[in-house]
Amino acid sequence: MKYLVGNWKMNQSLEEIASFFDDVQTNDNPNIQSWIAPQLLHVGNCRILALDKNIEVGTQNISTNDSGAFTGETSPLAAREMGVHFTLIGHSERRSLFNENNELLNKKVKNSLKNKLKVIFCIGETLQQRESGETLAILKNQTLKGLSDITGFKDIIIAYEPVWAIGTGKVATSKEIKEVHAYLRDLTKEHFKAEIPLLYGGSVKPDNVQEIMATPNVDGALVGGASLKAADYNKLYNAMK
Numbered sequence: 444m445k446y447l448v449g450n451w452k453m454n455q456s457l458e459e460i461a462s463f464f465d466d467v468q469t470n471d472n473p474n475i476q477s478w479i480a481p482q483l484l485h486v487g488n489c490r491i492l493a494l495d496k497n498i499e500v501g502t503q504n505i506s507t508n509d510s511g512a513f514t515g516e517t518s519p520l521a522a523r524e525m526g527v528h529f530t531l532i533g534h535s536e537r538r539s540l541f542n543e544n545n546e547l548l549n550k551k552v553k554n555s556l557k558n559k560l561k562v563i564f565c566i567g568e569t570l571q572q573r574e575s576g577e578t579l580a581i582l583k584n585q586t587l588k589g590l591s592d593i594t595g596f597k598d599i600i601i602a603y604e605p606v607w608a609i610g611t612g613k614v615a616t617s618k619e620i621k622e623v624h625a626y627l628r629d630l631t632k633e634h635f636k637a638e639i640p641l642l643y644g645g646s647v648k649p650d651n652v653q654e655i656m657a658t659p660n661v662d663g664a665l666v667g668g669a670s671l672k673a674a675d676y677n678k679l680y681n682a683m684k
């Protein structure tokens with residue numbers, strides 16, 4: 444199974460969304476899971492538009508609680524009621540701009556699984572960490588802490604997104620992706636005894652997706668900018684076939 448996941452971040456007007464779903468073509472391959480995470484206010488609308496497109500809809504963040512006095516938070520229980528399929532957890536923008544640490548992210552993962560949401564758990568090193576040779580240690584720490592004390596892994600996906608490659612046009616080389624994904628495959632097998640799908644993210648585009656997908660242990664792509672327009676999304680999807 445391969446995964447094409449669009450992270451729309453805080454983008455897309457209603458009009459742009461309508462035009463995306465008019466033009467997107469994603470129904471003809473049972474081996475590709477096609478998912479999109481719109482900003483929260485558009486989740487309900489996207490759910491309806493995605494019904495006959497074979498696209499699953501997710502959230503970009505989730506609460507550690509199901510309900511109660513948590514102004515501004517997103518309940519996984521309510522997400523589930525809305526037919527939400529998955530949530531991103533630990534995207535680098537959440538970690539850096541909203542101070543989300545591994546302990547908090549671990550609670551979010553557990554609460555999502557409890558509510559039967561699939562989780563795309565994002566990890567990644569900064570440029571400074573890469574340059575000082577800490578990449579694998581950082582990824583190990585994020586993975587083991589973020590996914591600690593979890594029993595079933597069938598609803599977990601890991602997305603490796605080097606922070607320096609997100610939104611910069613600077614994609615990691617095949618060699619860099621190969622090294623990290625081989626490491627993550629071994630790490631997750633050893634610690635979790637599970638074959639967890641491993642996605643790559645960070646400046647994935649129609650013209651580099653084929654090479655990235657051909658890298659060993661890459662099961663899919665988490666795509667920001669190039670997932671916004673149906674024309675690009677269709678190209679990514681077709682390249683994955």
Ligand code: PGA
Pocket residue numbers: 450604608609610611612644645646647665666667668669
């Ligand atoms: P990008 O974003 O594809 O625009 O680099 C990826 C992401 O943030 O998930």
